[in-house]
Amino acid sequence: MAWLGPLWFVATFVPLLWRKRFPVAVIAVTGGSTWLYYATGHWGPLMAAPALAVLSLRHQRAVERRGQQVAQERLRIAREVHDVVAHSLAMINVQAGVAAHVADRRPEEAVKALRAIKEASGHALADLRATLGMLRSGEGAAPVPSLRRLDDLVAPVARARVVGEPGELPAPVDAAAYRVVQEALTNALRYAPDATAITIGFDRTDEGLVLSVVDNGSAATAPVGSGSGLAGMRERVEALGGTLRAGPVAGGGFEVRAVLPLGAARKGVA
Structure with a gap:
């Protein structure tokens, strides 16, 4: 029966080696229990070794x-938080710039910009409170993102206009x-301040919903690789089985183009 000791010892270590996991405590306990088996002839310590190995792996996975x-x-x-706040802050920044630029020459335009700032900040605060309240308590409802709120x-x-219907x-x-x-x-507001037109387009094809946002600003200011905005957009689109492309366009400007399969509802990603 002496061969049972080495066999049990190997059987205990095979799962650890196969999974490339080497918990020091398990190795120590397994080795110690094997030594005790040979030293005392009792099965108890040796039989506990595999159970300890399994428990250690389960704890590590947990x-x-x-x-x-x-x-x-x-x-x-x-x-x-980014989705709720970033757009409103960009709007506030743009309108504040407008107000500062025209305050002396066209005070009525400055007043209009300040009203826009007040409205944007009010929406941002309301949405942020709702979102943080939901995250804190798990109750209530965060602002529901929907193209019904596109207007x-x-x-x-x-300078933005919408072409097509989703x-x-x-x-x-x-x-x-x-x-x-x-x-x-x-991104267009932040990185293309010189743009005179931002076109938001919707089209339905065999691939699904094709949406694009194109500005005619300077391509040199395009946010390629900056921040987490583009990465977040790509993650959302790819989670639904779609594709997203973003980059400068010929003749100047920047385009974000996404294709969203209309069968993506089956994936249940919100």
Whole structure:
């Protein structure tokens, strides 16, 4: 029966080696229990070794899962706050610039810009309170992203216009499309201050909903690789099985183009 000791010892370590996991405590306990088996001839310590190995692996997996859940939750909170606040702050920044520029020569335009700032900041505060309240308590409702609110998004931007109609969309596609337009419009306001036109286009093809946001500003100021906005848009679109392309266009300007399959509702991504 002496061969059972080495066999049990190997059987205990095979899962650890196969999974490329080497918990020091498990190795120590397994080695110690094997030595005790040979020294005392009792099976008890040796039989406990595999159970300790399994418990150690389960604990390690649980710690990793908790770490992943915390990271995902932090990312979700960061994305929600970014989505709610970034556009309003960009609008406030643009309108403040307008007010400062025309305050002396055209005070009525400055007053209009200040009213726009007041409205944008009010919406931002209300949306932020709702979002933080939901994140804090898990109750209530955060602002629902939907292209039904597109007019509220576009109206304050005088140089923006909408071409085409998105039509009825599954809720996940509707939410993702709204966030893409919101972020692309925010980027256009921040990085293309010289743009005289921002065109938001919608089209339905065999591929699904095609939306684009194009500005005619300087391509040199395009936000390629900056911040988390483009990455967030791409994650939302790809989670629904779609594609997103962003970059300078010929002749100057910047375009964000997303294709969202209309069957994405089956994936249940909001």
